[in-house]
Amino acid sequence: MAKPIIKIENLSASYRKNTVLHDVNFDVMSGSLTGIVGPNGAGKSTLLKTMLNLHPALAGSVSFFGLPFAKAKKRIGYVPQRGSVDWDFPTDALDVVTMGLYGQIGWLRRPGRLHKEKAYEALEKMGMADYADRQISQLSGGQQQRVFLARALVQHADIYFMDEPLAGVDATTERAIMTILKELKSIGKTVMVVHHDLQTVEDYFDHVLFLNQTVIKHGKTGHIFTKENIAKTYGGNMHWKGEVNQGVVHSFE
Amino acid sequence: MLSILLNSNTQWVLLSTMILGVAAGTIGCMAYWKRQNLMSDALSHSALPGVVIAFLLIQEKNLFILIIGAAISALIGAFLIQWITTSSRISEDSAMGMILSIFYGMGIMLLSIANRSAGGNQSGLDKFIYGQAAAMVKSDVITMLILALLVIFIVFIAFKEWKINLFDPQFAKGIGLSIKGMNILYTSILVTTIVIGIQAVGVILMAAMLVTPAVSARYWTRSFKIMILLSATFGGIAGAVGTFISALGNGWPTGPFIVVVASVVFVVSLLFGKENGILIKHLQFKMHQKTAKLNLQTLTEGLENK
Numbered sequence: 001m002a003k004p005i006i007k008i009e010n011l012s013a014s015y016r017k018n019t020v021l022h023d024v025n026f027d028v029m030s031g032s033l034t035g036i037v038g039p040n041g042a043g044k045s046t047l048l049k050t051m052l053n054l055h056p057a058l059a060g061s062v063s064f065f066g067l068p069f070a071k072a073k074k075r076i077g078y079v080p081q082r083g084s085v086d087w088d089f090p091t092d093a094l095d096v097v098t099m100g101l102y103g104q105i106g107w108l109r110r111p112g113r114l115h116k117e118k119a120y121e122a123l124e125k126m127g128m129a130d131y132a133d134r135q136i137s138q139l140s141g142g143q144q145q146r147v148f149l150a151r152a153l154v155q156h157a158d159i160y161f162m163d164e165p166l167a168g169v170d171a172t173t174e175r176a177i178m179t180i181l182k183e184l185k186s187i188g189k190t191v192m193v194v195h196h197d198l199q200t201v202e203d204y205f206d207h208v209l210f211l212n213q214t215v216i217k218h219g220k221t222g223h224i225f226t227k228e229n230i231a232k233t234y235g236g237n238m239h240w241k242g243e244v245n246q247g248v249v250h251s252f253e
Numbered sequence: 254m255l256s257i258l259l260n261s262n263t264q265w266v267l268l269s270t271m272i273l274g275v276a277a278g279t280i281g282c283m284a285y286w287k288r289q290n291l292m293s294d295a296l297s298h299s300a301l302p303g304v305v306i307a308f309l310l311i312q313e314k315n316l317f318i319l320i321i322g323a324a325i326s327a328l329i330g331a332f333l334i335q336w337i338t339t340s341s342r343i344s345e346d347s348a349m350g351m352i353l354s355i356f357y358g359m360g361i362m363l364l365s366i367a368n369r370s371a372g373g374n375q376s377g378l379d380k381f382i383y384g385q386a387a388a389m390v391k392s393d394v395i396t397m398l399i400l401a402l403l404v405i406f407i408v409f410i411a412f413k414e415w416k417i418n419l420f421d422p423q424f425a426k427g428i429g430l431s432i433k434g435m436n437i438l439y440t441s442i443l444v445t446t447i448v449i450g451i452q453a454v455g456v457i458l459m460a461a462m463l464v465t466p467a468v469s470a471r472y473w474t475r476s477f478k479i480m481i482l483l484s485a486t487f488g489g490i491a492g493a494v495g496t497f498i499s500a501l502g503n504g505w506p507t508g509p510f511i512v513v514v515a516s517v518v519f520v521v522s523l524l525f526g527k528e529n530g531i532l533i534k535h536l537q538f539k540m541h542q543k544t545a546k547l548n549l550q551t552l553t554e555g556l557e558n559k
Contacts, residue, residue: 049423052427053426054423054426054427073427073428073429074428074429076427077427078423078424078427080421080423080424084421084423085420085421086286086420089286089419089420089477090471090474090475090476090477090480091416091420091475091476091477092475092476096420099416099417099420099421099424100428102413102414102417102425102428102430103428103429105413107411107414107430108410108411108414109413110412110413111413135475151424155428
């Protein structure tokens with residue numbers, strides 16, 4: 001059997017008084033596209049941040065390619081929540097995407113024309129070429145999200161983590177993003193996505209990770225995306241009416 | 254008037270306040286995007302007790318030593334603000350307000366003690382409150398110039414690192430930039446800029462040197478690079494022109510004049526700035542209004558004709 005590319009053991013994390021994550025264990029195989037789902041406050045974003053050393057872990061270990069994060073970080077791309085930055089910052093879309101190349105350019109060096117071209121290609125891929133010179137504050141939410149994704153693409157990472165890339169975006173953007181995610185998967189990249197819409201989980205992801213402070217269930221979507229597991233994750237009161245009435249759980253999260 | 258400009262001491266002082274303005278304008282942009290404008294005010298007020306304590310210890314007015322004293326006390330202020338915010342329920346702005354007034358009060362108290370001590374009265378320490386560029390001697394000017402140029406150099410050499418650190422620190426950390434290191438560097442150059450400025454501009458008005466050029470520049474550009482360059486230019490102009498005006502009168506303080514010039518630049522930017530300036534906004538609104546009216550007219554005419 002293949003070796004897991006991401007291995008999480010006994011991971012715990014907290015915010016002030018509350019433990020948000022406890023005893024999280026899971027392995028992720030190379031080339032999988034995993035959706036992380038769970039109710040508000042389940043610790044989905046915290047899980048990503050803790051894995052990426054952006055939030056301190058209380059206990060446990062995280063390894064990528066069998067290495068600790070510090071040694072693997074060049075091969076990891078992260079797309080934070082759109083709301084995590086100030087979009088009023090005076091810069092344009094191309095410049096934000098170029099930031100994805102800063103690691104490759106090297107510290108204290110200036111990005112050259114080649115880097116700008118690479119960034120432009122990534123924007124083009126996200127259908128955003130016409131907006132390259134556009135001030136980022138003047139982009140719509142969906143366009144901002146695509147800029148963020150383009151910035152991750154230029155990193156040419158092997159593992160991608162995305163925090164709610166589909167939250168509050170229009171249908172065009174959702175399609176564009178999903179096309180890219182599936183393409184990444186098809187070329188063997190590993191992608192983990194925090195997702196909020198249970199309706200689309202089966203269409204979008206081949207693996208799903210149910211999270212509510214700890215891992216409720218993790219595995220192939222076809223096997224474990226069941227009413228029981230959803231109820232277990234979201235609490236007993238949650239009725240999964242997916243097949244009967246589309247739209248009831250649609251606005252969950 | 255010309256004779257003032259020809260005086261070589263004035264030329265040096267003008268040059269140093271101009272470079273100080275450039276440094277302050279540059280750092281001010283970072284404070285602006287870190288949303289730490291009030292922080293720079295708290296830090297400059299916190300510098301006062303350090304200046305006086307350093308003077309009481311060495312009993313002479315050596316700018317370099319006084320600057321070190323100022324830097325230590327400003328850093329203690331910064332540390333206390335951080336500590337109060339993280340270890341209690343007091344919010345950051347309240348913590349800054351507390352530290353600002355406590356340190357400034359302590360500074361004034363120590364100053365009155367120092368003024369009573371032998372030689373203290375002639376020390377010119379009062380000048381640190383409102384600033385007196387003319388009181389600077391050549392060695393002061395050189396100390397100031399070197400430190401200001403160092404600050405400017407640090408910002409421009411790592412321009413791209415500062416930019417990503419300001420825009421998206423989490424992403425910067427992800428690609429291997431040390432956020433802690435950048436924050437320490439930022440605080441160091443901010444405090445350096447403040448302490449070299451307090452003799453010329455004074456602890457009370459130093460924050461205006463940092464904040465005003467940056468907010469003025471915001472009205473003219475959509476690029477971070479140009480914002481920094483403009484802010485540096487505005488700061489330099491304010492420093493030089495303000496110092497020049499204050500040199501016209503005998504014993505006029507420098508700080509207030511620099512701040513007045515900076516404020517004039519701000520008002521002009523607010524009114525005429527091409528990015529969201531009041532005038533351009535009004536013109537755009539009028540233009541849209543006109544087209545909207547015209548559209549309505551053609552629409553109603555079209556209906557009448559039917």
